[in-house]
Amino acid sequence: MYTIGKLSKETGVTKRTLDYYDEIGLVNPSSRTSGGHRLYGEEDVMRLERVLALKYMGFSLEQIKSILESSKLNWKQSIQQQLEMVKKEQERLKLLEQALLGVSYSIEFEGGVSWPIILNMIKILHQDPEEVFEQYQQYLDHEDMNKIKAVNDRMTEEDMHEWMQANYEIKKHLHLDPSSEQALQLAQRWADQAERMFESDDELLGDLWEALQNLEEEGIAFYPMDKEIIGFLKSVLAVHKGAK
Amino acid sequence: MYTIGKLSKETGVTKRTLDYYDEIGLVNPSSRTSGGHRLYGEEDVMRLERVLALKYMGFSLEQIKSILESSKLNWKQSIQQQLEMVKKEQERLKLLEQALLGVSYSIEFEGGVSWPIILNMIKILHQDPEEVFEQYQQYLDHEDMNKIKAVNDRMTEEDMHEWMQANYEIKKHLHLDPSSEQALQLAQRWADQAERMFESDDELLGDLWEALQNLEEEGIAFYPMDKEIIGFLKSVLAVHKGAK
DNA sequence: TATAAAACACCACGTAACGTGATGTTCAAT
DNA sequence: ATTGAACATCACGTTACGTGGTGTTTTATA
Numbered sequence A, B: 001m002y003t004i005g006k007l008s009k010e011t012g013v014t015k016r017t018l019d020y021y022d023e024i025g026l027v028n029p030s031s032r033t034s035g036g037h038r039l040y041g042e043e044d045v046m047r048l049e050r051v052l053a054l055k056y057m058g059f060s061l062e063q064i065k066s067i068l069e070s071s072k073l074n075w076k077q078s079i080q081q082q083l084e085m086v087k088k089e090q091e092r093l094k095l096l097e098q099a100l101l102g103v104s105y106s107i108e109f110e111g112g113v114s115w116p117i118i119l120n121m122i123k124i125l126h127q128d129p130e131e132v133f134e135q136y137q138q139y140l141d142h143e144d145m146n147k148i149k150a151v152n153d154r155m156t157e158e159d160m161h162e163w164m165q166a167n168y169e170i171k172k173h174l175h176l177d178p179s180s181e182q183a184l185q186l187a188q189r190w191a192d193q194a195e196r197m198f199e200s201d202d203e204l205l206g207d208l209w210e211a212l213q214n215l216e217e218e219g220i221a222f223y224p225m226d227k228e229i230i231g232f233l234k235s236v237l238a239v240h241k242g243a244k
Numbered sequence C: 001t002a003t004a005a006a007a008c009a010c011c012a013c014g015t016a017a018c019g020t021g022a023t024g025t026t027c028a029a030t
Numbered sequence D: 001a002t003t004g005a006a007c008a009t010c011a012c013g014t015t016a017c018g019t020g021g022t023g024t025t026t027t028a029t030a
Helices: A004-011 A015-023 A042-056 A061-067 A072-110 A115-126 A129-136 A142-154 A157-172 A181-197 A202-214 A227-243 B004-011 B015-023 B042-056 B061-067 B072-110 B115-126 B129-136 B142-154 B157-172 B181-197 B202-214 B227-243
Strands: none
Touching: A004 A015, A004 A042, A015 A042, A042 A061, A042 B115, A061 A072, A072 A115, A072 A157, A072 B072, A115 B042, A142 A202, A157 A181, A157 A227, A181 A202, A181 A227, A202 A227, B004 B015, B004 B042, B015 B042, B042 B061, B061 B072, B072 B115, B072 B157, B142 B202, B157 B181, B157 B227, B181 B202, B181 B227, B202 B227
């Protein structure tokens, strides 16, 4: 028989928690002393351990209570549900990580917090892609959109970093002569990373590039693409093609 | 100028939430009607959007309030902290998923809920490996332990499934003649999966196998390994070796 | 066996970010 | 002027306990 203090030390659960579990009927001591002190027996300890296991698995105390009194069928269902919840939560966190990384890089490269970029990024990640790529509707078909979303999902931390940096470098050097070697290198860097991210799906990349050029407002390609960047790339491309 | 209802519809935030944000001074309307109705201006809408973005990124309202009034330096720090939190949470969820999968398979194969298995699984995942593999201390060195932990981290859903099933199949057929073809196949299946999980690190696998045999109590190898299973494998191995 | 110290029971308030009414007031349209 | 919709404000509920208080029981020591 454990007193509440002993049990607390044994299991690492605070007294208050045991208090609470007693109060809500989740783990009741099987007996008491004449003076009213709680005494927990072996079964009580077992029950507590099970409760802790289920708690670790992410169930609420309410759910735990009902699970512990239910049948096999209910068990399987609960576990499956919980599994799905966990998977969804993991996806959410993956997106969250991307958003935070984006903001982090945006601070790093832009030298400060750029709200338009952040808000766009959140939009991309927060809602379904349909709504964000709405402006592309007239230029890209449904298949393209899905592919682009897949590209976004595949993007690693390094991809994101390189992509934002390449864009930022261009922004910093918009004044460069499009025919200069340096401009060509910047454009090349941009194109290389785009190639990498699109896994050489040149058709898709071409479609997106077309769409970006035709857009009237600012475009988004995992990062706000302002007209300036697009214009710069366009002019470099023109010179380069002409020279060839 | 938006009234609270308009703003609510515009942004998808409930009135109560706007109420609350006003109350705690997170987003205050910049003016009111003579009658006291709230009127939100463009800046207020912008502020709200920023708040929502930060909320999406997982910050508490308290943090958001201070972030919105702080400097760049503070920003970077906050984002980095949040990033780390998110990464940690993701690791936790990965473990959680493993635990749930384990329980799910245990129900599937054992035909019901087996608490010893569940509690062991939770122990494996919950606390640091030191404590769980304590019993192996005398048989395995530190390096081996870390490798085993790495194996655990690498384990996919399919690995786990196959592993538990292979173990379960053996449990079901303990009575088989060790020299029978069927027994050999069961053992082979077990060994194959072990090989796969250990990525052919035969030395490590050998060490673990040694340890498992020498243990007096039940062992754990990503799943409770009872003496019966070990005994079965041992006898099959003996017959097979003898025959060779 | 008396007494002091430790452990305990039980109570109540606090937390975060709102949801859900309830009541009384102001606005917009008729 | 009236009426229905929108609004302001209040208050209690939610989860899983933490924190602290008061008064009682148990345990250790003299």
